[in-house]
Amino acid sequence: EKLNRLYGSLSDELSDSLNVAVRYVPVSNYAAAVSAFRSGSLDLVWFGGLTGVQARLQTPGAMVLAQRDIDAKFTSVFIANGASGLRPITSADQLVQLKGRRLAFGSESSTSGRLMPQYFLGENGVTMADLAGGAPGFSGSHDATIAVVESGAYEVGALNEQVWRSNVDEGRVDTDKVAVIWRTPPYV
Helix, strand or coil: CHHHHHHHHHHHHHHHCCCCCCCCCCCHHHHHHHHHHHCCCCCCCCCCHHHHHHHHCEEECCCCCCCCHHHHHHEEEEEHHHHHCCCCCCCCCHHHHHHHCEEEECCCCCCHHHHHHHHHHHHHHCHHHHCCCHCEEEEHHHHHHHHHHHCCCCEEEEEHHHHHHHHCCCCCCCCCCCEEEECCCCCC
């Protein structure tokens, strides 16, 4: 609903300023956005890092038109349920504390909710096989990652820091139950 309102307004503004019909089309997930772009069903798409690379590889002639200033120094956060006993991690080499834990990422195709957090885990000695059950879980979205960690279904989750902050600021997170334990270094 929020995206429809926001991007509907953007579509109207682009239509007026470009004198070209522009229509906002919501997609169900990252893979659907890449597929619709590749097939020509969508002409202009706001992709994340990973999906942007996938779209350019799959679509001859595709190009990046713009990047937000905040995307030059993006960060993800690892959050933990208070009952997990995990405390703030002060250096990346302490990520080994997550071995044997139930960890949830968001979408498998999310740069900030899976790709970069998984990269930093690997760089610091934590493979996906080291996690409880031998693999991570996938909640499907950043908001859902907060929910599954807050509920205790997962001990730890990784997500986009902007989404974390907005959920906290809007009162949608019980910070007595879940807190940030580590912030990734910035990445593009």
